Amino acid sequence: MTTDDRVRGQYEALPYPPRDPRDEAKRLVVGSPSNLPEIEHFVFGGRIDRLxxxxxxxxxxxxGDATIMLAQQLADAGIAGEVVYLDWSAASRGIAETRAAVRGLKNLRFVSxxxxxxxxxxxxxxxxxxxxxxLHHLDDPEAGLRLLRDALSEAGGIGLMLYGEHGRRGVYDVQAVLRAVADPGAEPAQQVELARRLLAALPATNWFKRNPFVTDHLTQGDAGLADLLLSPRDRAYTVGGVRALADAAEMRIVGFVPPARYEPERMVSDARLKVRLARLAPLDKAAAAEDIAGNIKSHTFYVVRADNAVAPPSPDRREAIPVPFNVDLPAMAKGMKPGGALSASIDGLQFSFALPRRAPAIAALIDGKRDLGAIHDAMAATSPGFTWDDFVAEFGAFFASLHALGKLMLRLP
Ligand SMILES: C[S@@+](CC[C@H](N)C(=O)[O-])C[C@H]1O[C@@H](n2cnc3c(N)ncnc32)[C@H](O)[C@@H]1O
Incomplete structure (x- = not known):
């Protein structure tokens, strides 16, 4: 049996992540990569041609998480086309197909x-x-990324998630012990049982035991434990490794998400250090942020062809439309104090974002349809003398905070 066969066999026995199709009636699973506002912002410079x-x-x-989210978002936005699901695990496909059926989605195709x-x-x-x-489960992730690149249209892009080296501290130690003690050819259920025994026996000094950032073995059942600790093949990446992978496939990283995780100047309070970190080139910043935080367990990012010069829309364009994602901005607006701060915790890392004076008014006017010109007009109507330049300064600060959290993107009409 090849390692590929064993990788496939694991997801056949224990599809990941575990999902109950009946839950589709209650909620849509959303996340990154591959939500429409992020794709439009990072990959298409704010403009997906809706015609x-x-x-x-x-x-x-x-x-089916990304498949269902994207198909639903495209349908809701009235964008024609299709989402093609591809996986070699029939059991996983069965769950994804049932989820699509519960939602009545028609813009999907399933390929095994x-x-x-x-x-x-x-x-x-x-x-x-x-x-x-x-990709991190493939024998040759670079070759895998090149294949994906070859299947892209000229202006297209790819949303990737790869394991992060720092945050998975201890994972590979436990994997190695399990590999050493497991019976060759053991069934997944036996392997899971043995893994649970090892986890229960680990001393307090063990790095996996001391790592509070990996939790799938606690929260995602047997499938989560297997995905984390029993993979026949996986590897993890630093920012430098991610960059080398993209370079090898002649692709360019256009954004990590959520951006705050990759902005080191937000992670230190020392003013001189902040200035020095802020001066770094974007990918050097990302690498410094990873080393400072020390706990990134996965890298989520977007890439385009290396010769594609696309850039996200600038937050000073009247026609740019701020699009909230996975956040209730009107509710947030009620809790915002003019000139106050927005606090957030991501994977145990605390962030505090200074908000501009008019943050509550800006937040209340963002509905995913109004453009910046209209938002400024509405604010100026009640505050005579509030110029476009005043607005750009206030909105720029507001956008920088919400965008860093992955909650606000921009699109162009
Ligand atoms: C960790 S799961 C992630 C599933 C999904 N992308 C998500 O994020 O929810 C990895 C999936 O990749 C599939 N997979 C791994 N290698 C593959 C390959 N060479 N061809 C097709 N599918 C593969 C597995 O069957 C499994 O369903």
Missing amino acids: RPFRALVAGGGT ASLLDLPTLGLGRFDYIDCCGV
């Missing part, structure tokens, strides 16, 4: 195959490809 069918591929779709077979599947080119938590 043209949009084609997306979810490579290694698992139990290895993503390594992409060149011969005849699926055509894609505007966007999601590959979340998959």
Whole structure:
């Protein structure tokens, strides 16, 4: 049996993440990468052509999170096209298909195959490809990323998630012990049982035991434990490794999410250090942030072809439309004090964002449809003398905070 067979066998026995299709009636699972506001902001410079069918591929779709989210968001936005789900695990596909059926989604196609077979599947080119938590299981992730790149349209982009080295401290130690003591060819259920015994026996000095940031073995049942500790093959990346991978596939990183995790100047209070960190080039900043925080367990980011010069829309354009994601801004506006601060904790890391004086009024006017010009007009109507330049300064500060948290993107009409 090859390592590929064993990787596939694990997801056949224990599809990940565990999902109950009946939950689709109650909630939509949203996240990153691959939510529409982020894709539009980072990959398409704020502009997805809504008059043209949009084609997306979810490579290694698992139990369907990204597939369902993206198909639902495209349908809700009235954007024609299709989301193609691709995975080699039939059990995972079954769950994803049932979830789509519960939602009545029609803009989906399901394909059972290895993503390594992409060149011969005849699926055509894609505007966007999601590959979340998959490349790090391949024998050659660089070759995998090149295959995905070859399936992209010229202006397309890819949303990736790869394991982070620092935050998975201890994971590979436990994996190595389990590999050493497991019976060759043991069934997944036996392996899970042995893993639970080892976890219960670990002394307080063990790095996995001391790592509070990896929790799938506690929160995601047997599938979570297997995905974390029993993978026949996985590797983890630093920011430098992610960059090398993108370079090798002739791709360019256009954004890590949430951005705050990669902005080291937000992580120190010393003013001189802040200035020095703020001067670094974007990817050097990201590497410094990773080293300072020390607990990034996965890197989520977007890449485009290296020769694609696309850039996110600037927050000083009248026609730019601020689009909230996964946040109730009107409710947030009620809790904001003019000139106060916004506190947030991401994976145990505390952030405090200074808010501009008019943050509550700005937040109350953002509805995903109004553009910045209209928001300024509405504010100026009640505050004569509030100029466009005043607004740009206030909105710029507001946007920097909410965007850093991954809660606000920009799009162009
Ligand atoms: C950790 S799960 C992630 C699932 C999904 N992307 C998500 O984030 O929820 C990895 C998935 O990738 C699939 N996979 C791994 N290698 C693959 C390959 N070479 N071809 C197709 N699917 C693959 C597995 O079957 C599994 O469903």
